[in-house]
Amino acid sequence: MNPPSTSQESQTGHGTGVFVGLPSFPVAARESTRDGQLRANLRHATHTIRAKRAVAIGELSDWGELRAAGAAIKDHTLAHLDHYLQQLEQAVTAAGGHVHWAADADEANRIVTDLVHATGETEVVKVKSMATQEIGLNEALAAQGIRAYETDLAELIVQLGDDRPSHILVPAIHKNRAEIRDIFRTQMAAWGRPAPQGLSDEPAALAEAARLHLRQKFLHTKVGISGANFMVADTGTLVVLESEGNGRMCLTLPETLISVVGIEKIVPTFRDLEVFLQTLPRSSTAERMNPYTTMWTGTTDGDGPKTFHLVLLDNGRTDTLADTVGRQALRCIRCSACLNVCPVYERAGGHAYGSAYPGPIGAILTPQLRGTATELDASLPYASSLCGACYDVCPVAIDIPDILVHLRQRVVQGGPVTQAGQRVTIKPARGHTTEHAAIRASRYAMGRPAAWAAAQRLATGTRKLHPRSLPIRTAKAWTDTRTLPQVPDQTFRQWWKQHTKNTNPDPGSTTPGGAR
């Protein structure tokens, strides 16, 4: 996915990622900010989820220990990734599965397309998967005459509405119920069973319409495509967490199952799931446990798909692993908690991030997976005020602010990076539109209401929030509108405690986002 060029100055500033032609973050963010519906929905969603999440996490007295264990398991796995990948391959193969390796998006799409062609089928059912969205699989399949049906309710809404997801967890949160009803009424018939006569905009009625529409697909479609939340190296077991049951349908009923999974999704042993199955549901949907989790190992006679293919996806992950600061991003378990506490995400909306990964995780992951050669990708590390709330909620303790600062330095100073497995040196963005996009993004992120601006300066003293050095021009451009934040000795939580002493002596371990 990374453009071959080693010089940012030679780039024209147009997006080369999955969503070609997207405007850079500040431009897209400005547009989203004007969309009142999107903003109101997002605000409602993020505040609702994060309040519930704090309660779910408050039930676990050992949250801190679980978080540390989760981070350590991921770090350990990454440090031995070549071993665990081979162990996984062996276990999946021994259990009757077929393992394929894809270095980039094009290769993954080609492998999946060929596998579907080999079945003779032209339709597939899909369960929501960020990896397949990252590589643009649906578009690649469509180009080869294969129709992919998204089966998550939200993804169905997005697909029927010819739209893009805006939130990892609730991708259609930018649509209200009346809009969803209209999409169902006008679009369902073109894709299969039409919406029932007189469909109302009650959520239960809309869910029923989706059930009826999709059931025919589940019962008759012969190929299913999924991602996975976890892959257990020593047993070859894949794990998918979900809520609606469409995942179970896609993973159980088709004759052929193809799973496209990033190489960072490995955990060494089955036991490791005891950590993530506690932290992920609580951190994600604020539930003690999500309604359904499916685990399968290769194929099983008389139960589930007869043929199973696992496509292991690199697509920039090894480049990310090569960066000793940025590699932490590979711990991510895609819970979306960091989105829900991010004031910039709340204002800008998911679409502004221009990739499958919105919010703080997108701001650190996309520029590493795709490089910082485009204007959009170079501006992403600036799509943050460095308030640190994302770090505080992250169930695998990714130091997102630290990576953001690191990536900002990469954008403005250049330096050695790995692109598509090759070590190269990129030049600083000096004098280029990229730089201005970055500055505009940071100005956007920093342009906060006064009360919030006071909080965001106090992120933490231990993380290197303060840009270590900025080229004169960039620093000046920053300071044109705002002085560089002074990082105090006080941590964010200490500040929170001081400022909320009278009403709420303890915000719990994970509710810094309340400091709006």
Place this chain on the structure above:
Amino acid sequence: MTNTTGSSSRAEILRRVRQALGTTTATAAPTPEDIARDVPRDYATTHATRTPLQTADLLAEHLADYRAHVHRTDAAGLAATIARLLTERGSRTAVVPAGLPGDWLTDARALDVDVVTDHPGLTPVELDAVDSVVTGCALAIAETGTIVLDASPDQGRRALTLVPDHHICVIRPEQIVESLPQALPRLTPTRPQTWISGPSATSDIELDRVEGVHGPRTLEVVMVASDAQVTDFPG
């Protein structure tokens, strides 16, 4: 035929991983001691000390939290309870896995419910026409309100508990554990597993929780009390 399309990419990805980790040769396989040193596991095994009855109560409470219907009975009352639930639902047909204890459905059969034992020829379309499914489970986790199915003979293949709209699941007292860390050692990883915490749900439309999208929309859990608890929960 493990790999036809990506064999050179396999070598390339492994090379990239090793380069990223600063080595040119394969990293050594970590020993259990390495993992133990790298991963601190000072998190809790359970989050409270409870009697078996308290644990059962917690499970019932957490199942109900996520809109499962919980019914408690003793071994003697089990068949009658299942029959009552099928009747209340108005079920004409029920499918059961081949290994379901024969006496669980005695009362239901007497009530004229057509009980079909699962067999490989039963297609998803045919399952879609069945009103209810009755199964046991592998274990249940109180802290999270979770039932785990592992395709054992009293639970059957995964499609069985997926396609029908009404699932009655029986939990025996010795199957209840407190927590995730207690559950995993009791499971065989390589068996197909379905973990169920309440009926399917979505909050995709304006965050309104709607129960029941694609899985069984009604989940009825029958908790069988141990002999010691029978006096507390007469059938």
